[in-house]
Amino acid sequence: MALLGMRYEPDPILRDKAKRIKTFDANLRKLAEDMFETMHANKGVGLAAPQIGQSIRLLVAEMEADKTEGERGFKVALCNPEIVKASDEMSTGAEGCLSIPGWIGDVPRHVSVTVKAQTPEGKEVRIKAQDYYARVLQHEIDHLNGVLFTDRIEDIKSLRKLTPEELGEEETELLEV
Secondary structure: OOOOOOOOOOOHHHHOOOEOOOOOOHHHHHHHHHHHHHHHHOOOOEEEHHHHOOOEOEEEEEEOOEOOOOEOOEEEEEEEEEEEEEOOOEEEEEEEEOOEEEEEEEEEEEOEEEEEEEOOOOOEEEEEEEHHHHHHHHHHHHHHOOOOHHHHOOOHHHOEEOOOOOOOHHHHHHHEO
16 A cells, blocks of 8 residues: 555645546555555545545545444445435534645535445445534545535634644544545
8 A cells, every 4th residue: 555645725636526437446446545544644534536636536434433422433435426315404513624734614514415436346335424424425525526625614714724732633533534
């Protein structure tokens, strides 16, 4: 596995709509594994291919279960994901982004979504995600469409630079999606 170079705002690849994946092979599976490694090294919970300079519709996301918070864990690598159903109920929460390091803002997201996608092997899957998992998937799918979390902020006053205290490892893992 290898660490991949990150792309940061205002890199134009972050604003392009990524291309649909048509070839499911060992190279794609290796790229997904390298993306997991890169995401972990940057203390994120999600990473989309444009963030590492690849304009393809691939994302990875992972979070360990938190029994005290009642959050279920997840680990996915998704190709060509699309939201096919979203709840009417919305929730606003703090989000950050590995491509805009050190900044967070309040972003409204659907509380639950159903995502249709393919695995890196080409198998079709449907994922029903709620709460934080749904937030992460919406954030990463936005990346595949050239949309950043800052585009979704309703009150720009909520966008702020994290303090050195807030940039502690534990806090960063919760916010950097």
